[in-house]
Amino acid sequence: MEFMARGRAEVRITHADVGKRVSVRRLTGGGPGEAAFTDAIGVLTSWDEGVLSITRRTGDTVRIEETSLVAGKVVPAAPARRRVPAAGTRELQEVAARGWPAVETERLGEWTLRASGGFTRRANSVLALGDPGLPLDAALERIRSWYGERGLPPVIGVTTGRADTAEPLADALAERGWPDEAHTVVRISALAPLADTDVDTARAVLSREPDEEWLGMYHRAAAGPVTADVRKVLTGGPSVWFATVPGPDGRAAAIGRVVTDGRWAGFAAIEVAPEQRRRGLATLVTAALAGRALEEGASAAYLQVEADNDGARALYDRLGFTDHHRYHYRRPLPGTAD
Numbered sequence: 001m002e003f004m005a006r007g008r009a010e011v012r013i014t015h016a017d018v019g020k021r022v023s024v025r026r027l028t029g030g031g032p033g034e035a036a037f038t039d040a041i042g043v044l045t046s047w048d049e050g051v052l053s054i055t056r057r058t059g060d061t062v063r064i065e066e067t068s069l070v071a072g073k074v075v076p077a078a079p080a081r082r083r084v085p086a087a088g089t090r091e092l093q094e095v096a097a098r099g100w101p102a103v104e105t106e107r108l109g110e111w112t113l114r115a116s117g118g119f120t121r122r123a124n125s126v127l128a129l130g131d132p133g134l135p136l137d138a139a140l141e142r143i144r145s146w147y148g149e150r151g152l153p154p155v156i157g158v159t160t161g162r163a164d165t166a167e168p169l170a171d172a173l174a175e176r177g178w179p180d181e182a183h184t185v186v187r188i189s190a191l192a193p194l195a196d197t198d199v200d201t202a203r204a205v206l207s208r209e210p211d212e213e214w215l216g217m218y219h220r221a222a223a224g225p226v227t228a229d230v231r232k233v234l235t236g237g238p239s240v241w242f243a244t245v246p247g248p249d250g251r252a253a254a255i256g257r258v259v260t261d262g263r264w265a266g267f268a269a270i271e272v273a274p275e276q277r278r279r280g281l282a283t284l285v286t287a288a289l290a291g292r293a294l295e296e297g298a299s300a301a302y303l304q305v306e307a308d309n310d311g312a313r314a315l316y317d318r319l320g321f322t323d324h325h326r327y328h329y330r331r332p333l334p335g336t337a338d
Contacts, residue, residue, distance in 0.1 A: 011069050011070070012073045018046060021076070021296060024052070025037050025072070026070065027070055041056070050067065085190065085263070092186060095262075097112070097127050100237070101123070101233065101236035103233065104150075109139075110132065111130070111132045111133075111139070120233065121157075121182060126155065144332070155330070159327045165327075174330075178333075179333065180330055182306070183306070183327075185307050187324060189302075189322065190300065190301070191298050194286055194287060203246075204285055213244060214242055218269050237266075239259065243288050247276055255269060256285035260298045265298040265300070266303065
């Protein structure tokens with residue numbers, strides 16, 4: 001990694017470069033057997049109180065004291081791929097969990113118990129990947145207890161539809177009186193084609209935080225009070241952006257959210273006001289957010305859509321998304337013993 005300019009290293013990044021792909025070099029001490037410098041490349045996701053956060057393509061975040069910087073520069077985004085990405089179910093589930101992070105988590109073997117005051121099933125259910133580290137009945141009892149302590153129902157997310165998904169878990173839960181609900185399709189696409197449109201993406205206003213207009217239009221947030229937990233879930237993730245398209249009256253006509261995590265860009269909350277539909281605004285929002293994610297080095301896209309939402313699925317068909325796998329939730333019937 002080359003940082004020399006006129007024979008000396010320079011720090012050529014500022015707070016204004018948050019959201020851009022950067023290369024930095026920092027002093028690490030250089031003790032016996034240690035390198036004096038360490039390099040990092042990724043998206044500069046924040047620079048607060050003297051600490052830089054850089055998210056690598058792997059999704060890992062590196063925190064760097066600005067006093068240790070000896071060089072830094074903005075670098076071009078990696079060439080965008082236009083093919084549908086290859087991905088395993090576990091990778092996508094883990095990326096999606098980081099992109100919609102729960103306020104509180106606890107590990108149960110390889111499973112993750114998640115709670116966020118009841119805001120969305122995703123942030124208030126068990127991410128069941130791998131082995132819970134206990135016999136299933138003991139794990140279910142622990143899950144019932146953990147969610148009961150928080151005044152929440154015990155809910156487990158179960159993946160289906162591929163060789164690497166959890167059909168055996170779905171069958172085992174069904175046998176124990178945990179019926180299925182809220183079937184969802186995970187869809188993926190190459191990212192570059194989503195941004196390659198002739199719509200005027202300059203109409204979309206991008207920001208790091210959702211304003212009241214955005215929150216008022218997002219149906220899940222508008223369904224109840226916008227608590228601190230709601231904001232933590234919405235703004236959580238490696239690098240999150242919110243888009244708003246103002247309508248003729250100045251009010252929000254369309255909104256969307258994207259989170260960039262390594263090669264992945266996760267889209268959510270793409271909504272259009274009823275009176276503004278069929279005017280290409282969902283495509284506009286998606287293109288604007290995809291363009292920002294490309295700038296941050298992502299190359300692949302994913303989203304989650306309810307299986308019975310025919311209108312949204314038709315839109316995502318037109319945009320080039322294809323089905324990857326499915327998941328649904330299971331919770332016990334009242335009075336059911338495991």
